[in-house]
Amino acid sequence: MILITIIGSGNVAQHLIKAVSKSIDLELVQVFARTKESILHLVPTDKIISETSQFKDADLYLIAVSDDAISNVSHLLPFNNKLVAHTSGSVAIDELSNSNRKAVFYPLQTLSKNKEVNFKEIPLCLEAQNESDLKLIKQVASSISDKVFEVNSEQRKSLHVAAVFVSNFVNHLYKIGNDICIEHNVPFDILKPLIQETAKKIELLSPNEAQTGPAKRKDSQTINKHLEILTDKNQKEIYKILTKSIIDNDKKL
């Protein structure tokens, strides 16, 4: 049994708490949280602590707090030479305090409070500073996910940027599609099969093979019609820059 303590109570912390609690190979020792409310439904009260003096022994301390708090939190830990991992895509392993052994345990997924996820399907990107620590976090990772990758800090940072494009920005394009539907009084639901199919295609085809649409066809007549329909300046600008990017990309192929 590997003993895990989680530091944090936000989105990522909550999903990790659930995953660790479910695993038969892991034991959730404690959760350190400044505010108890958001995790009371997930953790017995006696396991929730809010003072650093209350920390018990654990094999792995997982810091799941906002990126800019990671370094500070790691420096507040009262123990030494324990294994401490942060869970961020964009923070270097070095930003953790030197007092403890450092690692990274980054779940590459979009985690929202109101949407359950199957943790088994979430890629976990791991990094550690020595072989035995790497082995331990690999064991932990494998017990909650089927997709475990060893990824160094540089690779992880670039993955995080790529993730912003394929997830955060993609969701914002869904939002613009929704806005256009509302403005013209058509149900956004008509677009949902298209959204699903666009994502499914990428499992089988490369993004270049999967590209369709007026920009791909260099169909300037349709592109101009679309720009006429768009009344929002911001939507117009995004339409133009992405259309140009698709056309320029085809020139390079």
Next chain:
Amino acid sequence: MILITIIGSGNVAQHLIKAVSKSIDLELVQVFARTKESILHLVPTDKIISETSQFKDADLYLIAVSDDAISNVSHLLPFNNKLVAHTSGSVAIDELSNSNRKAVFYPLQTLSKNKEVNFKEIPLCLEAQNESDLKLIKQVASSISDKVFEVNSEQRKSLHVAAVFVSNFVNHLYKIGNDICIEHNVPFDILKPLIQETAKKIELLSPNEAQTGPAKRKDSQTINKHLEILTDKNQKEIYKILTKSIIDNDKKL
């Protein structure tokens, strides 16, 4: 049995040929194609025609050619007062020739040659100029899809623009994600569960509820780090404009 003739041999035409051939309520009478090669595996040779003089009687003629050819093709048809529908999202019903009864039969989906789709899941957006024609194309649509919508020309045009955002542009963001992975030597496959989950979330949450990421959190430290990692000018520009759009949107909420 409703008799269907399809005009065209491209992507959309091929998917329609398959769907019509499968349906027990429909009979594929002929396919009009300038080049036979791309559809020889789908249609018996004696049903493929390339001269307008060869057209037989049908209940519905479906024009599945490129947007800018629709009007010309509809004017070349040698018959009168038949029901003729085009299959485009961005062309008005009026652009069809006045010689025949006009309709629109628009499958709102991203159709690629090398990717099979379940036609039952594809929303079909229908428009006709009288009730009896609408009834007929509804019958045809219902026999190949479970998602049939009546949509007028204005609504259809705005749906088509929205579709470009949630599908064509989304796929281009996948492409940029892939480029970043190649540049930094990490497998794009790590991002695929994230891509699927981002699409799945939109079935349950509104785009505003589903939004996550550094722009949503107004995490300027991470945003600046990302802009440093991006070496490509075009990628940087797209990152900036979409980040700004997410931040500006939150101000309005």
